[in-house]
Amino acid sequence: MLQSLKLAIKSIWSNKMRSFLTMLGIVIGVASVIILVSLVNGYMSYMMESFTSMGTNQISVRLTNLTSRHATVEQMYSFYNEHTDIFSQMTPQITVSATLKNGSDSLTDTSVSGVSEQYIDMKAYKLVSGRFISYSDLMGKQKVCVLGYYPAQKFFETPEKAVGQIVKINGYAYTVIGAVERQDTTTLEAGGTDDFCYLPYTTAVKLSRTGIPSSYTFATVDTTVTTDAVDLLTTFLTGIYRNTDLFHITAMSEMLDSLNSMISKMSLMLGGIAGISLLVAGVGVMNIMLVSVTERTKEIGIRKALGARPGVIMQQFVMEALLTSMIGGVIGIVLGSVLSNVVGAAMGISAPPTPIAVIVSFSVSVVIGLVFGYMPAKRAASLNPIDALRTE
Amino acid sequence: MPVKTVKLNKGDVLIDMRDIHKTYIMGDEEVHANDGVTLQIRMGEFVSIVGKSGSGKSTLMNIIGALDVPTSGEYLLGGEDVGLMTENELADIRNRMIGFVFQQYNLLPKLDLLENVELPLLYAHMDLEERKERAMHQLERVGLASKAHNMPNQLSGGQQQRVSIARALAGNPSLLLADEPTGALDSKTSRQILNFFRKLNDEGNTIVMITHDNSIAVEARRVVRITDGKINFDGDTEKYAAVVEARH
Numbered sequence: 291m292l293q294s295l296k297l298a299i300k301s302i303w304s305n306k307m308r309s310f311l312t313m314l315g316i317v318i319g320v321a322s323v324i325i326l327v328s329l330v331n332g333y334m335s336y337m338m339e340s341f342t343s344m345g346t347n348q349i350s351v352r353l354t355n356l357t358s359r360h361a362t363v364e365q366m367y368s369f370y371n372e373h374t375d376i377f378s379q380m381t382p383q384i385t386v387s388a389t390l391k392n393g394s395d396s397l398t399d400t401s402v403s404g405v406s407e408q409y410i411d412m413k414a415y416k417l418v419s420g421r422f423i424s425y426s427d428l429m430g431k432q433k434v435c436v437l438g439y440y441p442a443q444k445f446f447e448t449p450e451k452a453v454g455q456i457v458k459i460n461g462y463a464y465t466v467i468g469a470v471e472r473q474d475t476t477t478l479e480a481g482g483t484d485d486f487c488y489l490p491y492t493t494a495v496k497l498s499r500t501g502i503p504s505s506y507t508f509a510t511v512d513t514t515v516t517t518d519a520v521d522l523l524t525t526f527l528t529g530i531y532r533n534t535d536l537f538h539i540t541a542m543s544e545m546l547d548s549l550n551s552m553i554s555k556m557s558l559m560l561g562g563i564a565g566i567s568l569l570v571a572g573v574g575v576m577n578i579m580l581v582s583v584t585e586r587t588k589e590i591g592i593r594k595a596l597g598a599r600p601g602v603i604m605q606q607f608v609m610e611a612l613l614t615s616m617i618g619g620v621i622g623i624v625l626g627s628v629l630s631n632v633v634g635a636a637m638g639i640s641a642p643p644t645p646i647a648v649i650v651s652f653s654v655s656v657v658i659g660l661v662f663g664y665m666p667a668k669r670a671a672s673l674n675p676i677d678a679l680r681t682e
Numbered sequence: 683m684p685v686k687t688v689k690l691n692k693g694d695v696l697i698d699m700r701d702i703h704k705t706y707i708m709g710d711e712e713v714h715a716n717d718g719v720t721l722q723i724r725m726g727e728f729v730s731i732v733g734k735s736g737s738g739k740s741t742l743m744n745i746i747g748a749l750d751v752p753t754s755g756e757y758l759l760g761g762e763d764v765g766l767m768t769e770n771e772l773a774d775i776r777n778r779m780i781g782f783v784f785q786q787y788n789l790l791p792k793l794d795l796l797e798n799v800e801l802p803l804l805y806a807h808m809d810l811e812e813r814k815e816r817a818m819h820q821l822e823r824v825g826l827a828s829k830a831h832n833m834p835n836q837l838s839g840g841q842q843q844r845v846s847i848a849r850a851l852a853g854n855p856s857l858l859l860a861d862e863p864t865g866a867l868d869s870k871t872s873r874q875i876l877n878f879f880r881k882l883n884d885e886g887n888t889i890v891m892i893t894h895d896n897s898i899a900v901e902a903r904r905v906v907r908i909t910d911g912k913i914n915f916d917g918d919t920e921k922y923a924a925v926v927e928a929r930h
Contacts, residue, residue, distance in 0.1 A: 597777020
């Protein structure tokens with residue numbers, strides 16, 4: 291065994307160029323499996339994170355309000371209060387198209403929305419300065435606002451300086467009571483993640499054309515009750531609208547599920563494509579081993595004449611194929627790990643090589659060495675020593 | 683399954699062939715390469731098997747060397763029936779009992795001289811230290827110890843043939859089987875090799891040498907001539923020389 295290993299190392303070393311090219315196939319195959327699987331995994335966890343930050347326990351409801359049939363904020367709140375065993379938070383959301391002004395500076399892309407005091411917890415945002423909208427602000431319909439990082443910095447240089455200042459929204463003066471921590475650490479631009487402004491929904495309805503909130507976000511106590519929550523909302527809203535087309539309920543966890551299944555299908559498909567390159571590499575190994583056997587027919591004949599058993603010859607060639615693909619596999623793993631980190635960093639996601647991808651691709655390369663090395667080795671072992679000696 | 687080791691002494695029957703036939707199918711034709719060969723060779727003999735190309739001498743050599751098995755007939759090598767052996771047993775008996783010397787030397791080009799000589803010992807599962815020591819001793823015996831770590835292609839033909847003899851002797855076989863050992867050498871080097879064979883024979887080694895050349899054949903002490911797959915002369919060298927002389 292040890293002897294075959296030594297012979298294999300010697301043979302690989304004495305055919306450096308050829309061994310390298312054979313390994314290259316395995317290296318590329320293994321590396322691509324690792325890179326693809328790691329990147330897909332990294333992307334998946336990135337998506338998961340951003341979805342989780344949006345709240346996987348959230349259900350958003352969009353309503354089409356008609357003058358004859360509509361759900362009022364009071365109706366929605368009383369529904370929510372009846373089902374606190376299922377719902378933990380709720381907020382109306384009124385999107386207002388508005389222009390923010392501070393003196394001569396103005397912002398037009400800022401997303402302005404009216405929300406409840408629970409909104410900040412549902413979003414899991416943190417304030418850098420001041421406070422969020424309070425229940426009394428809602429009740430008193432106070433003209434106050436909480437700014438995102440972008441407008442706060444644009445108007446007042448720092449979020450700290452913004453608190454207590456006046457911002458004009460569509461001409462009305464609002465007092466800034468707080469500013470939210472920066473969310474997007476890479477880009478800060480108009481219309482971006484950090485360009486927003488929150489008002490009490492009671493104040494915002496006055497700025498909106500309809501006067502009635504048309505969207506709500508509910509948070510459930512737990513993701514396990516999502517289905518019950520959706521059912522309850524459907525029953526409740528059907529009672530009001532008597533037409534299921536007039537409202538739309540979307541559960542984040544459902545979206546997450548479909549996203550997950552989509553990503554895992556994609557991961558499987560990409561892994562499969564990379565797997566094919568491993569298979570091609572295996573055929574390459576077999577090809578080279580067959581060439582090696584043909585080329586070394588004479589050597590095999592001599593070894594047999596000197597008393598090498600067929601099994602020993604077989605072992606020698608299988609070992610060579612195995613070692614070639616194992617070395618290729620290890621190089622591929624190293625290369626794949628390095629590249630997946632580099633590419634991941636370039637894509638702005640963390641894509642460490644997954645242990646599964648490493649283990650699977652390494653074992654596949656070992657199996658390839660054995661399977662595709664077996665046939666040539668078998669041929670070598672079964673060569674007739676007389677014929678083998680006679681070849682040149 | 684290791685083949686039992688029989689200690690053979692000078693004068694014991696080493697090769698015992700009875701009515702050996704070897705038949706090949708070539709196309710539709712049956713070729714009788716060996717057609718009833720009966721031959722005995724004892725320990726300590728130096729025999730040359732002489733025959734023209736196509737006479738069946740190579741087939742006979744393959745059978746003697748346990749590289750091939752006869753179609754019919756019985757071949758006992760050191761008392762063991764080669765015809766009944768499996769591939770593994772054939773490999774073992776070649777390793778243990780036969781040292782081959784080939785016309786083209788057949789050294790492995792990627793191994794140095796010492797490693798080449800070690801090969802049969804390697805397949806006999808001898809441990810590294812003993813292997814090196816014995817291989818070195820054989821290289822000394824053929825006068826090439828100083829080149830132990832040279833590669834075969836750095837040597838002349840005669841030197842390479844000496845290495846291959848060292849390799850053949852390394853496993854301390856019962857039989858040295860040489861196939862046209864001087865076929866690729868000039869006459870002066872051939873002479874040296876043949877002298878070396880005689881010296882080895884004097885030291886007690888059994889040698890069977892296959893050749894097509896009568897002048898080489900008469901260097902042995904006994905000559906077996908094969909024609910059309912049959913032995914038509916078997917006797918000592920002086921008698922053979924007389925037969926050859928008479929024909930001219």
